[in-house]
Amino acid sequence: xTAWPLLFLQEFVATCGDVLPIAAIILGFQxxxxxxxxxxxxxxxxxxxxxxxxITFFLEGLQMALFPLGKLMASxxxxxxxxxxxxxxxxxxxxxxxxxxxxxxxxxxATTLAEPSLLAVALKAETLSGGSIRAWGLRIAVSLGVAxxxxxGAFRIISGLNIYYFIIGGYVLVMLQTLFAPKLIIGxxxxxxxxxxxTVTVPLVTAxxxxxxxxxxxxxxxxxxxxxxxxxxxxxxxxxxFYAQLAEWWNRSRFFINR
Amino acid sequence: xxMFGKNHFIRQLFNSMLDLxxxxxxxxxxxLFVIQQPIPNIGELVLGIVFxxxxxxxxxxxxxxxxxxLGEAMAYAFARKGSVTWLLIFAFSLGxxxxxxEPSLVAVxxxxxxxxxKAKVIASTQEAQHHYAFGLRISVALSVGxxxxxxxxxxxxxxxxxxxxxxxxxxxxxxxxxxxxxxVGxxxxxxxxxxxTITVPLVTAxxxxxxxxxxxxxxxxxxxxxxxxxxxxxxxxxMAYGxxx
Numbered sequence: 462x463t464a465w466p467l468l469f470l471q472e473f474v475a476t477c478g479d480v481l482p483i484a485a486i487i488l489g490f491q492x493x494x495x496x497x498x499x500x501x502x503x504x505x506x507x508x509x510x511x512x513x514x515x516i517t518f519f520l521e522g523l524q525m526a527l528f529p530l531g532k533l534m535a536s537x538x539x540x541x542x543x544x545x546x547x548x549x550x551x552x553x554x555x556x557x558x559x560x561x562x563x564x565x566x567x568x569x570x571a572t573t574l575a576e577p578s579l580l581a582v583a584l585k586a587e588t589l590s591g592g593s594i595r596a597w598g599l600r601i602a603v604s605l606g607v608a609x610x611x612x613x614g615a616f617r618i619i620s621g622l623n624i625y626y627f628i629i630g631g632y633v634l635v636m637l638q639t640l641f642a643p644k645l646i647i648g649x650x651x652x653x654x655x656x657x658x659x660t661v662t663v664p665l666v667t668a669x670x671x672x673x674x675x676x677x678x679x680x681x682x683x684x685x686x687x688x689x690x691x692x693x694x695x696x697x698x699x700x701x702x703f704y705a706q707l708a709e710w711w712n713r714s715r716f717f718i719n720r
Numbered sequence: 721x722x723m724f725g726k727n728h729f730i731r732q733l734f735n736s737m738l739d740l741x742x743x744x745x746x747x748x749x750x751x752l753f754v755i756q757q758p759i760p761n762i763g764e765l766v767l768g769i770v771f772x773x774x775x776x777x778x779x780x781x782x783x784x785x786x787x788x789x790l791g792e793a794m795a796y797a798f799a800r801k802g803s804v805t806w807l808l809i810f811a812f813s814l815g816x817x818x819x820x821x822e823p824s825l826v827a828v829x830x831x832x833x834x835x836x837x838k839a840k841v842i843a844s845t846q847e848a849q850h851h852y853a854f855g856l857r858i859s860v861a862l863s864v865g866x867x868x869x870x871x872x873x874x875x876x877x878x879x880x881x882x883x884x885x886x887x888x889x890x891x892x893x894x895x896x897x898x899x900x901x902x903x904v905g906x907x908x909x910x911x912x913x914x915x916x917t918i919t920v921p922l923v924t925a926x927x928x929x930x931x932x933x934x935x936x937x938x939x940x941x942x943x944x945x946x947x948x949x950x951x952x953x954x955x956x957x958x959m960a961y962g963x964x965x
Contacts, residue, residue: 475823478821479821479822479823479916479918480918481821482817482818482820482821483814483817483818483918483919483922485817486810486813486814486817487790487794487814490794490806490810490813491794494801494803494806494810495794495797495798495801497797499790499793500789500793501789504785504786504789505785505786505789505790505793506786507785507786508781508782508783508784508785508786508787508789508790509782509786509787509790510782510786511778511779511781511782511785511786512778512779512782512783512786512787512918513782514775514778514782515774515775515776515777515778515779515780515781515782516775516779516917516918517775518771518772518774518775518778519771519772519775519776519779520775521768521771521775522767522768522769522770522771522772522773522774522775523768523772524768525764525765525767525768525771526764526765526766526767526768526769526771526772527743527747527768527769527772530747530751530765531747534747534750534751538750538754560754564750564754567746567750568746570742570746571742571743571744571745571746571747572743574739574742574743575739575740575742575743575772575776577776577779577780577917578916578917578920578921580739580776580780581783581787581917581920581921581924582920582921582924582944582947584780584783584784585788585921585924585925585928586940586944589928589939589940589943590940624904624905624908625896625897625904628892628893628896628908629893632889632892632893635885635889636882636886636889639882639885644941645938645940645941647881647882647941647945648881648940648941648942648943648944648945648948649940649944651881651885651944651945651947651948651949652924652944652945652946652947652948654948654951655911655912655920655947655948655950655951656920656947657912660916660917661743663824663912663913684835684901684902684905685905686905687905687906687908687909688905688908688909689909690908690909690911690912690913691905691908691909691911691912691955693912694911694912694951698948
């Protein structure tokens with residue numbers, strides 16, 4: 462605990478390093494192509510400093526508090542001891558892993574709700590839509606989608622089914638939903654698939670996937686451990702489209718009742 | 721903390737606390753009722769949580785004050801300048817530049833190289849692994865640059881987003897059966913890890929700003945979608961990379 466200021470500094474330097482290419486590109490284009498001063502350089506710069514500091518605090522805090530615990534839990538929940546099946550050499554039926562599915566869904570839901578990128582996109586969507594899309598509603602829809610996606614992904618690892626069929630099924634569903642969903646939401650829904658899985662979700666979910674593939678008999682962690690992230694992004698798209706569809710139906714029926 | 725009012729920041733802190741509550745509840749409930757083992761390092765845990773809350777609050781503040789206005793200002797400047805070529809070059813460099821340095825991509829690429837050498841796809845020397853991981857990073861960065869470029873072109877031309885996405889889906893479905901089995905899972909995940917916490921707000925603001933600045937585009941319909949395409953193309957490019965080797 463005494464070493465955290467040092468770690469904090471390291472994290473800050475690392476974050477600055479990640480931002481360097483972005484800053485270089487923006488400044489380069491600003492000076493050589495656009496050749497116009499930024500409207501509010503001081504305020505923007507201060508904002509960027511806040512972002513850097515914010516990410517540093519955020520990552521450092523995650524590494525101190527949540528990542529060790531989450532990873533530990535993922536590995537504890539996937540041991541055969543915990544499942545009470547340590548003595549059998551028989552293949553374990555997939556139903557034996559109920560706690561894993563519940564944990565997977567909960568961790569998917571909770572991490573997505575705390576995801577900063579999703580927060581950014583949800584804020585933008587709320588401002589743009591003049592408040593008719595609520596940031597909270599969108600984030601909860603996405604989180605539910607991720608929860609379902611991660612649970613299904615855990616089931617896939619346990620059952621050993623081929624990821625390909627799930628992904629094709631998901632794509633077909635997304636395309637069908639796109640045909641019927643309100644046009645305004647489509648871009649936002651697709652984007653939420655990409656943003657759900659970043660800083661918070663990826664490390665915890667990867668730990669879960671690799672832990673599962675390590676401990677479930679007959680699974681290869683190198684081949685079966687991946688793919689949870691893909692499920693999470695796919696199902697958040699489906700969830701947002703579904704949420705928009707529901708909201709539209711609800712508004713329409715209310716409209717008729719009011720008349 | 722000079723530029724914003726105290727009350728505003730306190731409200732932001734409170735919001736961040738609400739954001740974090742679910743994840744805490746999940747971890748604590750599972751720890752107490754399911755795993756039933758004492759939580760190690762309570763002090764560090766509490767300090768870490770305080771850090772996360774402060775971090776989120778600062779991040780949101782910085783977004784509204786720095787990243788969003790910056791992305792939008794650049795979009796307007798390019799729209800005023802009227803040079804499509806420069807805009808496309810900017811879009812590509814932004815996608816490529818932000819991805820090549822992305823730490824989670826570096827981690828995934830190293831993991832993939834490890835797998836490939838164990839699966840005897842490449843030689844199990846350090847050098848071969850480095851080479852493989854680097855190639856992977858380049859192909860993902862190229863794919864994101866390409867995606868942002870095409871996405872910006874879409875906003876300018878006003879093409880419907882779902883045709884692009886459909887093309888991407890079809891490409892993924894066609895290429896998967898031919899790609900080596902060991903790379904499929906990683907390729908599918910690569911789509912999710914490329915879009916970082918700084919890239920997302922910047923790219924979103926760029927898209928929305930462009931759609932606002934160009935006549936006849938609706939920021940809600942046309943402004944979003946850059947991230948979506950950027951998380952789709954890496955799947956195709958990574959599998960193609962696996963095929964080429």
